[in-house]
Amino acid sequence: MTNNVNKLLEVKNLTLGYKVYEGYLKVINNVSLDLYYGEKIGLIGESGCGKTTTMKAIMGILPSNAVIQGGEILYKGVDLLKISKKEMDKIRKKNISMIFQDPALALNPVFKIREQFYDKIKYCSENKLTRTEVHNLSIKFLKDAALPEPDRILDSYPFQLSGGMKQRVIIGMSLVSANELLIADEPGTSLDVTIEDQIMRLLKSIVDQKGISIILISHALGTVRKFVDRVYVMYAGTIVEFGPTQEIFSNPKHPYTALLLSSVPRLGGKEVSKGIPGVVPNYLNPPKGCRFVTRCPYKMDICEYETPKMYEVGKDHYAACFHYK
Amino acid sequence: MNEKLKNLRILKWLSFNYGIYWYRFRKNKLSIIGLSIIITFVLMAVFAPWIAPYPSSAGLYTNFAQALQPPSSIHLFGTDEMGRDVLSRVIFGLRYSFSLVGVVLSITVLPGVVLGLIAGYYLNRWFSVLIMRLTDIFVAIPPLLLALSVASLLKPSEINAMMAVTVAWWPWYTRLVYSNTSSLRNEDYVKAAELLGASPFKIMFSEILPNQIGSILTKVSLDAGWVILIGASLSYVGLGAQAPTPDLGTMISEGSIYLPGVWWISIFPAIIIVLIILGFNLLGDGIKDMFSTSIR
Amino acid sequence: MGLKKFVAMRLLYGIIGLIGLSILVFILARVLPGDPARMALGPNASQAAVNALRAQLHLNDPLPIQYWYWISGIFTGNWGLSLYTHRNVLIDVEQFFPATLELIIGAAIIDLIFAIPLGLAAGKMENTWVDNIIRIITYIGIAIPSFVVAIILQLTLGYGLHLFPIIGMLSPNISPPPHITGVVVIDALITGEFNVAADAIWHLILPSFSLALGPLAQEARLLRSGVVENKNKDFTLNEIAQGFPERLITFKYLLKPSLISMISIYALDISSIIANAFLIELIFNWPGLSRYGLTAMLSKDLNAIIAVILIAGILFVIANLIVDLIVGYLDPRIGERQGEENE
Numbered sequence: 001m002t003n004n005v006n007k008l009l010e011v012k013n014l015t016l017g018y019k020v021y022e023g024y025l026k027v028i029n030n031v032s033l034d035l036y037y038g039e040k041i042g043l044i045g046e047s048g049c050g051k052t053t054t055m056k057a058i059m060g061i062l063p064s065n066a067v068i069q070g071g072e073i074l075y076k077g078v079d080l081l082k083i084s085k086k087e088m089d090k091i092r093k094k095n096i097s098m099i100f101q102d103p104a105l106a107l108n109p110v111f112k113i114r115e116q117f118y119d120k121i122k123y124c125s126e127n128k129l130t131r132t133e134v135h136n137l138s139i140k141f142l143k144d145a146a147l148p149e150p151d152r153i154l155d156s157y158p159f160q161l162s163g164g165m166k167q168r169v170i171i172g173m174s175l176v177s178a179n180e181l182l183i184a185d186e187p188g189t190s191l192d193v194t195i196e197d198q199i200m201r202l203l204k205s206i207v208d209q210k211g212i213s214i215i216l217i218s219h220a221l222g223t224v225r226k227f228v229d230r231v232y233v234m235y236a237g238t239i240v241e242f243g244p245t246q247e248i249f250s251n252p253k254h255p256y257t258a259l260l261l262s263s264v265p266r267l268g269g270k271e272v273s274k275g276i277p278g279v280v281p282n283y284l285n286p287p288k289g290c291r292f293v294t295r296c297p298y299k300m301d302i303c304e305y306e307t308p309k310m311y312e313v314g315k316d317h318y319a320a321c322f323h324y325k
Numbered sequence: 326m327n328e329k330l331k332n333l334r335i336l337k338w339l340s341f342n343y344g345i346y347w348y349r350f351r352k353n354k355l356s357i358i359g360l361s362i363i364i365t366f367v368l369m370a371v372f373a374p375w376i377a378p379y380p381s382s383a384g385l386y387t388n389f390a391q392a393l394q395p396p397s398s399i400h401l402f403g404t405d406e407m408g409r410d411v412l413s414r415v416i417f418g419l420r421y422s423f424s425l426v427g428v429v430l431s432i433t434v435l436p437g438v439v440l441g442l443i444a445g446y447y448l449n450r451w452f453s454v455l456i457m458r459l460t461d462i463f464v465a466i467p468p469l470l471l472a473l474s475v476a477s478l479l480k481p482s483e484i485n486a487m488m489a490v491t492v493a494w495w496p497w498y499t500r501l502v503y504s505n506t507s508s509l510r511n512e513d514y515v516k517a518a519e520l521l522g523a524s525p526f527k528i529m530f531s532e533i534l535p536n537q538i539g540s541i542l543t544k545v546s547l548d549a550g551w552v553i554l555i556g557a558s559l560s561y562v563g564l565g566a567q568a569p570t571p572d573l574g575t576m577i578s579e580g581s582i583y584l585p586g587v588w589w590i591s592i593f594p595a596i597i598i599v600l601i602i603l604g605f606n607l608l609g610d611g612i613k614d615m616f617s618t619s620i621r
Numbered sequence: 622m623g624l625k626k627f628v629a630m631r632l633l634y635g636i637i638g639l640i641g642l643s644i645l646v647f648i649l650a651r652v653l654p655g656d657p658a659r660m661a662l663g664p665n666a667s668q669a670a671v672n673a674l675r676a677q678l679h680l681n682d683p684l685p686i687q688y689w690y691w692i693s694g695i696f697t698g699n700w701g702l703s704l705y706t707h708r709n710v711l712i713d714v715e716q717f718f719p720a721t722l723e724l725i726i727g728a729a730i731i732d733l734i735f736a737i738p739l740g741l742a743a744g745k746m747e748n749t750w751v752d753n754i755i756r757i758i759t760y761i762g763i764a765i766p767s768f769v770v771a772i773i774l775q776l777t778l779g780y781g782l783h784l785f786p787i788i789g790m791l792s793p794n795i796s797p798p799p800h801i802t803g804v805v806v807i808d809a810l811i812t813g814e815f816n817v818a819a820d821a822i823w824h825l826i827l828p829s830f831s832l833a834l835g836p837l838a839q840e841a842r843l844l845r846s847g848v849v850e851n852k853n854k855d856f857t858l859n860e861i862a863q864g865f866p867e868r869l870i871t872f873k874y875l876l877k878p879s880l881i882s883m884i885s886i887y888a889l890d891i892s893s894i895i896a897n898a899f900l901i902e903l904i905f906n907w908p909g910l911s912r913y914g915l916t917a918m919l920s921k922d923l924n925a926i927i928a929v930i931l932i933a934g935i936l937f938v939i940a941n942l943i944v945d946l947i948v949g950y951l952d953p954r955i956g957e958r959q960g961e962e963n964e
Contacts, residue, residue, distance in 0.1 A: 059862050063853070093864035100862075105855035110878045110951060120863055170859070177864055355760075461634055462641030469896035473918065474646060474930050554766050558900055561768055562915060581772060581904075585780045595769045603764035 007074075008181060008213050009035040009058070014071035016057060017283075024067070025283040027053055028237045029291070030307070031071075035181070035213055042224040042245070043217045044260075045234035048280060051217045052101070054234075055183050057081075059098050060088045075181075093124040097178035101186045103166035107158040113169055114138070114154040124177045137176075145172035146202050164195040171202065182207065182214045188223065196220075200227060221264055225249055230316075233257045236281050236291040239310075243317030253319040255296050290320070298323060349615045356611020362604030366597075370419035382409035383417035383571050393587050403589035405580065411590060414571035415597055421483060421572050422601065425556045426549045429491050434545060437498025442529045444499065445506025457503060460496035468493040469555050476564040483572075486565040490555055494548070501544055505537040539616025546609035550602040557598050573598050631945050635938035642934045643695075646927050647688050700928050710928045713913060718932065721898055721909035723804045725936070727829035728836075728894045732887075735833070736840035737876075740883065743841065744848025745871060755841065762838025767897040771831035771904045778827065785827045828905045832897055836890030840883045847879030881951050888944035892937050 011033040017024040028050050035041055043051050056062050058073055060080065073080040075096070080088065100106040108116060117138045122129065129137070142150035145168040158166060167187060174182060184203060188196025200223055207214050218224050224231060225245060232242040233254065241254040252258040256276075263273040278295030287293050290303045302322050311324040350356055374380050378401075388408030396403040402411035444453040463471070468490075476489035509515065510533060518528050559565045560574025567575075573594040580590025675681055682690075694700065700710035743755040778785050806825065809818035851857060852875055860870050902912040914929030916922070 056858075061858050061861050089864055089866070092862060098859075098862045100855055100859055102855065106859040108856045108860070108874050108878065110881070111874065119865060119869065123866060123869065124864055173863060458637070459641075462638045462645075464638070469893060470899075470930065470933050473896070473899060474926065476918075550764065557766055558768065558897070561900060562903065562918075564918070577769070577772070584772065585776050588776070591772065595766075595772070598766060599761070599764050599769065602766075603760060606760065606764055 006036050007034055008037050008039075008076065009033070009215075010072075010074040011054070011058070012072045012074065014054065014057060014073065015069045016053070016062070016071075017067055017069060018063070019065045019067055020284075023284055026237070026286055027283050028057070029286070031234075031237070031239055032310075033215075033232060033239070035215060038211050038213055039230065040207060040214045040216065040228040042228035042231045043215060043234060044219060044221060044224055044231060046219060046280065049234050050237040051234055052185055053237075055098060055185055055215065055217065058183065059092065059096065093177050095177070095179055096181040096183065097174035097176075098183040099167075099170055099174050099185060099187050102190045103163060103170050104158070104190065106170055107166060109158050112155060112157055113161075117142075117154065117169075117173060120173050120176055141172040141175050142169070144175055144206065145169070146198075147172065163191045164198065167191060167195075167199055168202070171199070171206070175206065178212055180212060182212050183217070184214060185217045186219070187216075188220070189218075196223070203227075221249075221261065233260070236286065237283070238291050238307075239320065240292065241317075241319040241321075242310075243314060247314055247317045251314065251317075253313040253317070253324065254321050255298050256292050257319075259297075290322070346615045350611045353611060353614055355607045356614065359604045359607025359609075359611060362600060363608055366419055366601055366604070367423060369416055370423045373416045373420055377410075377413035377416040379410035379413040380417075382411075382413040383569075385569050393583070395587075396589055402593045403587075405576075405590045406583070411576075411593055414576060415573065415594055418571040418573045418576060418594065419597070419601075421566055421570070422553050422556060422598075425483075425487055425490070426552050428487050429494055429552050430545060430548065432491050433495040434498055434541075437495050438502050438534075438541060441499040441502025442506055442534060445503040446510055446525060446529050446533065448507055448510070456499065460499050460503075463493075463496040464500065468497075468551075469558060472555050472559060473562070473564070476559055481564045481567055483566045483570065486556065486559050489559065489564075490552060493555070494552070497548075498541070498544070501540065502537060505540060506533055509533050509536055539613070543609050543613040543616070546605055546612050550605035550609070553598065553601055553605070627949065628942065628945060632938075632942060635941060639931070639934050639938060643692065643927075643931060644688065646930050647691060648684070651684065651687070695931070700924060710924045713925065714910065714928055714932060717908060717910040717913045719804045720907060721902070721911055723806060723825065724828055724832070724898055724902070724907060724909060725891070725894055726804075727806075727825045728832035728898075729891060731826075731829050732833040732837045732840065732890065732894075736837040736844060736883070737880075739837075740841040740844025740879075741848060741871070741876060744845040744852070744879065745875070747849055752845075755845070759838040759842045759845075762834050763842075765834065767831050767835055768900040768904060770834050771828065771901050774827050774831055775904065785823065828901050828907060831904075832894050832901050835897075836887075836893060839890065840886055843883040843886055844879055847882045848875055851875055851879050877951060881948060884944060884948050884951060887947075888941045891940040891944070895933050895936055895940075 011031060014028055014031045015026075016028045017026045019025075031050070031054055033041075033043075033054075043054070045051055053062070053066075057066075057068070058075075058080065062068075068081055071081075075091065080091070083091075107113070118134050121134050121137050121141075138154060139150045142153055147153055147165065147168050153161065153165065153169065161169070171187075182203075187203065188199050191199065203214070203216075204227060206212070214228075216224060216228055228245055230243065231245050231248045233240050233248065233256065235256050241248065241252065241257045248257065249261065252261055259276045263275050265273070276295055281287055281291055281294060287304070288307075289305045290296070290299075290308050293299050293303045296303065300322060306322075308320045308322050308325075310318040310320050313319045313324050350360075369376055373383075377383065386407070386409055388404075391400075391404050391408040392406055394400055394404040400410050400412065402415060405411055405414070440456050444456040447453050471493040472486075472489040474489075475492050476486050479485040479489070506529075515528060515532055518532050523532075556565060557574035557577070560572045561578045563575070563578070565574060566572035576594040577591045577598075580587070580592075580594075583590060680687070698709075698711055700714070739755050739759070743752045746752050774785075805821045806818055809815070809821055857870065857875060860874055865874070898909065899911040899915050901907065902909045903915060906912075910929060910932060914926065917925035917929060
């Protein structure tokens with residue numbers, strides 16, 4: 001068992017489900033991810049394929065009806081799934097932070113930004129800070145998130161700020177404790193395209209400056225392409241392909257990745273793609289073999305009853321498809 | 326052509342999925358308990374003359390030899406100071422309680438709903454504003470207080486108590502329906518119906534009203550509990566049914582002088598009142614579940 | 622629109638409501654069969670005397686004019702004579718009001734003291750045995766009329782266990798404190814007579830609790846559902862992800878937004894406390910306005926009835942205003958939202 005010291009985060013064979021009235025929703029099936037120090041990786045896939053759930057598992061904020069059925073999440077060698085709540089709290093305060101999808105919902109609506117920010121700094125620092133120190137630190141982090149007039153922002157309620165500003169506030173807050181890893185869950189999805197671009201540039205400059213590792217989740221393929229070093233492609237709770245960004249986008253090997261990339265509309269007058277026929281599998285009773293089998297145009301008999309492993313298809317490029325066995 | 330339309334209508338009503346409402350209702354066992362309680366009591370009230378062991382106790386009856394007997398096998402709830410069987414009086418008292426609910430709610434709900442629909446649909450017209458200001462005035466006063474005041478200014482009797490509670494009650498439905506209607510009227514399907522030329526009457530009753538049935542029915546059930554509470558409070562201070570008519574609230578007050586030694590005259594009616602109100606509350610929760618579409 | 626304007630509008634509505642109430646009550650009172658002048662003078666007075674009094678009381682004038690005289694009388698302190706005590710009703714009110722106020726404030730405080738922890742605990746520990754027990758308590762609490770609670774408490778804690786006094790505001794052997802505000806507990810505390818204050822509080826507990834049980838059960842339920850709803854929202858998840866300690870989240874960030882739906886009911890509950898005080902004062906022999914009013918109602922003491930109703934109405938408007946202010950503080954969006962609704 002190699003414990004590679006260059007790996008900051010290692011998700012190994014994570015399997016988890018949600019307990020519901022009718023049984024279990026098997027949403028995450030044998031997911032593995034590696035993240036090295038200072039690296040930027042992207043996690044792409046359709047809505048509902050389990051990207052956010054995986055991230056919530058890492059942060060330890062899964063809902064109460066979630067059941068971890070197997071696997072490990074190793075952060076600097078320590079399994080996050082097995083540590084105590086207190087230790088996980090420490091990690092959230094000092095090492096990892098997460099930016100949520102919808103900034104409008106992520107801030108408590110009845111408190112001023114000042115309250116939430118001050119509390120964040122107070123509780124995430126080890127020393128006792130005076131009020132002025134807390135205030136100055138808040139200003140600093142708000143400025144780091146490229147917010148003009150930080151004093152006015154502190155004095156506002158969330159509903160008085162625009163979507164872009166709210167997202168920056170959250171980025172600022174996350175910077176306080178994201179010293180090693182930042183998880184960004186579709187940070188621009190609920191924003192204007194132009195604002196989304198600004199936010200992505202901001203994130204890029206922060207990450208480059210501070211050397212933080214980042215996991216970027218998105219279903220906007222263009223954004224991901226410009227930003228990350230490596231890409232993981234997820235479908236129905238499984239990783240179907242991963243590799244360097246350039247490789248994935250120019251040379252997709254897994255049928256799903258190929259179809260996904262081809263369905264992005266292109267300026268140039270060509271016809272609109274046919275899309276991918278079929279629907280996402282029912283998580284109560286997912287297919288026994290490859291989960292893409294119901295929609296794959298290249299499916300073989302073996303795909304129905306056996307789950308494919310990761311097969312090497314290029315340099316550091318792997319795909320989970322029996323065609324590459 | 327009309328034949329076909331009629332058949333379609335019948336089909337629509339028949340194929341209406343009543344099943345899912347019942348399923349949602351019975352998911353919570355408490356709602357079933359509430360329903361059972363209410364049905365039991367209503368049946369007891371309806372069949373009172375046949376169920377009550379000593380029906381004559383409900384009227385002018387005295388039997389001082391048997392006065393103030395504790396609960397026993399011949400008098401399950403004991404007897405009161407006039408020798409009347411408490412259980413029988415309680416059963417007949419149920420009649421008054423439920424008729425109070427029936428009268429008050431049937432008088433207040435329908436006009437209240439209609440007024441609320443009109444005010445909510447025709448926002449900003451003079452009559453809408455008038456209606457809502459009127460309700461604002463009534464709402465400024467606690468219902469129990471208003472009922473007490475009205476009842477006190479009239480001669481104490483069952484009917485007057487009913488009137489008092491009715492006066493206090495009617496604005497609440499108008500407000501509920503008004504607030505629902507005014508937010509629903511901007512929905513796209515209403516605008517579509519208007520564009521198609523549907524009359525306002527049809528829009529209000531076929532489009533807007535069905536979407537509020539849930540909250541209206543929930544309120545009706547919860548209100549039944551409140552009406553009984555207020556009715557009992559009125560009777561307790563002597564403003565409701567007068568002797569010798571059996572009434573749960575009056576019985577509690579008449580029996581309270583004998584506390585704590587002779588407890589059964591007050592306590593049994595009190596328990597029954599609590600059970601009825603509890604039943605209506607649980608039923609109301611069940612009705613709310615019936616119409617709620619959230620997945621949980 | 623701003624909070625101030627919102628509150629000012631509510632105040633205006635309240636005043637309009639009171640005016641409407643006064644008209645309603647006045648009309649009802651005049652519609653009642655019976656001659657107020659005759660009732661005031663008694664059956665033995667001569668018809669001439671009755672006629673003279675009728676003229677003096679403007680009873681022969683058209684209704685609106687009568688109303689005008691009556692309303693101006695109210696504002697100048699002439700509230701009419703009580704049939705029962707034969708003096709200006711306003712004096713009666715001054716005498717009895719503080720006791721009722723004490724009762725209502727006591728109930729309002731007990732209400733919050735119990736409702737908030739119960740609702741918070743039930744919501745946070747959803748579906749555990751704690752939650753289930755609290756839910757049962759709240760179901761039953763809502764269903765029991767306040768006078769039944771009062772009777773039961775009197776029987777069990779008063780007669781049975783002798784833990785609390787059964788009637789009255791003070792024990793017979795204790796002399797009341799000097800009359801500053803009229804509210805016994807406050808007066809005793811101000812003048813430093815702590816044993817008197819303690820005795821007064823001891824007497825206050827049972828009646829206040831009887832009044833508060835129904836409302837607090839309702840509010841605990843609302844707080845519970847607010848907490849349950851908010852604890853699954855994104856902002857709570859975000860707070861956990863940001864590393865906020867659980868205590869901070871529960872008692873600050875979860876509590877405040879959840880209180881909003883609960884507090885809006887608080888106004889309605891205060892009104893039911895005001896109304897139910899009538900019955901409670903009767904049971905506990907509390908020398909308050911409600912008992913006075915109830916006696917008035919049963920003996921058809923018109924002026925007294927009207928006075929009591931007006932006072933209750935004013936109290937209600939004030940309570941509503943206070944609650945509106947609290948809601949405005951808790952939910953900063955209120956000023957904005959309400960503004961749109963009223964435009």
